[in-house]
Amino acid sequence: MSLIQIRHHLPGRVRLKVAAEQPLDGIGNWLRNGLLAIQGVRTVRVNETAQSIVVQYDPQLLSQQQLQQRLDEWQWQQAKVIDDEEHQYTRGDIALNLMGLLAAAFLPKPLAAATTATLVAPLVVEGAEQLRERKLGVEVLDAIAIGLSAWRGDHKTAMLTQSLLSLGEYMEQHTSRSSDELLAQLMQPKHSQVWVRRGGIEQQLSSEQLLVGDCVLLGPGDAIPADGRIESGTALVNQASLTGESLPVRREPGAFLYSGTGIADGNIVMVVDKIGSETTTAKISAIIADALDEKSQTQLATQQMADRRVKITLGIGAAVYALTGDLQRLASVFLVDYSCALKLSTPVTFKSMMYRAAKQGLLLKGGRAMEELAQVDTVVFDKTGTLTYGDLEVTDVICMTEQQCAKDLLALAASVEEHSNHPLAQAVVNAAKQTKLPHIEHGEVEYVVAHGLTSTINGAKVVIGSRHFLEAHEGVNFNQLELTISELEQAGKHMLFISSAGEAIGVIALRDTLRAEVHETLAALRQAGVVNQVLLTGDTDAKARQLTEQLGLDRYFAEATPESKAEIVTQLQAHGHKVLFVGDGVNDAPALTAADVGLAMASGTELAHMAADVTLLNDNLMGVAEARQLSQQAMALIQSNIRLAEVVNSGIMVAAALGYLSPGYSALLHNGTTLAVLARAVNARYQ
Incomplete structure (x- = not known):
């Protein structure tokens, strides 16, 4: 027989009676906090003497039967008993x-x-x-x-x-x-709508309703809702939340995909291998x-x-x-x-x-988070998605022939790249739009996933992509630009290489877009007493050094793995520093946990939000300084x-x-x- 009985119910409100064999004396606070942690629960009132619980909830997210079932499944013997729990005044x-x-x-x-x-x-x-x-x-x-x-x-x-x-x-x-x-x-995980093929029928479901074996249809811009493997199709997968690298990687049938990453380009069918089980919910x-x-x-x-x-x-x-x-x-x-x-x-x-911070778009998880945040003297920033948007911007257009100028080359590249959803391609298209360059007529575009694009302009084959693709597959040589390419790499920039009729005609360089508020945030943190500012990234040494110098940071650590990020945070603490770590990805979770205070960006993954002491609800880095000031x-x-x-x-x-x-x-x-x-x-x- 169930310990919990529904005594009265209205839509959005239910009164539950707990059996006498499970006394509520001393566990009212444990019970209340546990119920508030269930998605859809709004308010909870526990009457220990009367053995009753009144819950107000969102009927679109929860039913009284689901609520009763969750309570029945609880490990009541592990209840946190407080002998001197105070009377709840009304x-x-x-x-x-x-x-x-x-x-x-x-x-x-x-x-x-x-x-x-x-x-x-x-x-x-x-x-x-x-x-x-x-x-x-x-x-x-x-x-x-x-x-x-x-x-x-x-x-x-x-x-x-x-x-x-x-x-x-x-x-x-x-x-x-x-x-x-x-x-x-505010702490509840957010769910998305996904297209699922189940029993031969395609239907749109909430990601929390996915089952192992479901076939999920994913396209450009979709977030991957669960762990699984690609059954069919090829895609570019943005794994910035997992690896910290801003450029997407090619994934083919049989490849494993992780929840929290996203599809940058391509269409795939993914078979769900792992879902958010009841254990995860717990x-x-x-x-x-x-x-x-x-x-x-x-x-x-x-x-x-x-x-x-x-x-x-x-x-x-x-x-x-x-x-x-x-x-x-x-x-x-x-x-x-x-x-x-x-x-x-x-x-x-x-x-x-905490209430005021939440209204300002800051989720501070308890008094300890504020207490520690008020004492930090060192802030460690992840790069991608934290100091930068993860978007790219064109910085250099280098022409290799006298027949073309920079505007001509950018217009040519943008006219072809508009057929791709790759971040580099979109950055080139945006740059052409901002300078109002004309569209150049071209033939059919062939897209080679993770390599580049080919088309024809005025009868000549045009190829745009990575240096390896053009040199290894198209036989195009860029050696005459070796010094320039080396300088661009040292400046931490990404590059698109362009050829026409088998000849190299130019290179377009791009870099990560800094957040507009990054300088203001760093200055506000220094003014608030956080004088030691550190960059910690999986990027190359050259890219990390360039960004450190550009922002006036105190030091950097490059080519960091998730494990080494946590070790670096621990090393800083061993030298007497109180450390605030700011990140957004799955790869940041160990460092978020190791730091005195972990802060996750609004765009971060669910794991980052769970691991962090502070979460920004708005995608604005200035929230880091505001959280420090409120603390x-x-x-x-x-x-x-x-x-x-x-x-x-x-x-x-x-x-x-x-x-x-x-x-x-x-x-x-x-x-x-x-x-x-x-x-x-x-x-x-x-x-």
Whole structure:
């Protein structure tokens, strides 16, 4: 029998009941984060006492039966139990406490006492349980302070304190929940539509619906949705996300293709060999759930600091009572503690900044990512797709005959190359369009995949392609340009070689297109304190050196493999550097994981997004600098809030100890300070 039963269902909303043999005590947070990690889930509310779960979801992506099935398949015995998981406050709790405050102020004393006792009892019991377990957390101090006020008959102070505490907790939890829900949605893998031949019928399906053995029809511009092998056809495959090389490679029947790469040219039928199995889905869900549950070192440190401040407050209160014997002063002191502001403001600041970053197109996966990003002093960039667009631009047109000028040669090449989808061809066509060159009439174009194009112009055979193709297959010699070719290679450029009637007539040189915002980004990072900037690429030494000099980077590493990229990052860390790695491909995943902070570009592969601590949602490199700045702002706000809480609460504590503040004013000032600090943290979402 299923542990999960559907009790009520409306389109997009379902209430589930969990069987009593699987108690929810202490696993509400684990359950909530796990559900948010499922694609299509929008909000989750867990009631541990009632053994119920309310889920709002996108009915186009998920059904209540699928949701129930996923829950049934969970490894419940591996649930992360938190013995002291905090109560989840709702607006109903706040309304109830405010009604209790009104009752304490206006009802006869016996009724006010009964109302107050009923409402504060759960907190007092919780504090007593912690004392019995020899824990001195903030709940103990709150229980003593509120319980003492209620015992003294000061019901208004007790209920005022309880109301302010519940409001602060609700603000913290609401901010955390809304940020988690947004973060979970943004972290979900994206699926594409693909044409599939299944059972002799061609149909369009989502890539998540692919099965092993499906025949996928792929053409120019299509992303390869799963691992598989080519059954028929020939194509140029862009493997930049896998190898870092910007030029596509030829793939024929029998060749294996990898998910995340793409078809640059040609048409193929691919047989699916591996798909995103439930195991992969579970891995993605686990990564999302871990990111939602993660606590930074700063958050842990402030929680420890808060617990130490509880002991200080108890010690000061005991000393005041020993010296004065005044219970009112004791209550006033106990109603002031540093821990509330410290405990609440740090996670709220992180969640607020995560929310704000997401709205700006930056996915920051937890407080640890921000904490580490604020401390980095070294940024390591992959090249293709990161510093460059992966597109190419024409830089040199070299004519070898007196009969032609550069414009004539570019027009000739563009007229033939417009029949190809190869990146080099498209760059030549774009250059001709920008300079408004005329189209030259030519004969039928023959396309030799991964080699070049042939056609006829005015009866002469024209060949455009690689040097190897023209020299080895067409017998054309380019030796007279050897020095120029060597200089272009040293400058890190790609080349197209052109012949007519068996004679070499010219060379067109191209280079990767730098992102428009790359210089601004590098300058902003230096201004933000990231002064060591490194290029790490699979390109040749010449291309890497040329780009390093062009951008003013500090150093470069060329001809890097995925494994060596991670090793280089580790070496930099061994020399005392805090390293941010910026990449986009499958080949970058080891380095993204090894770095103190890994940042994946928006155009990156799913594996890169999973491995990274930060993901850009917009294809703009400036997001790297913006992520650094937001992280620095978050840490500055946290430190500012800690200082503010320390100074203000110290003043209130001294005034309470000297008898200048009644318990009511002490509670109002202290909790007002906590709410003010919280408000500053929440306000970070909107700045």
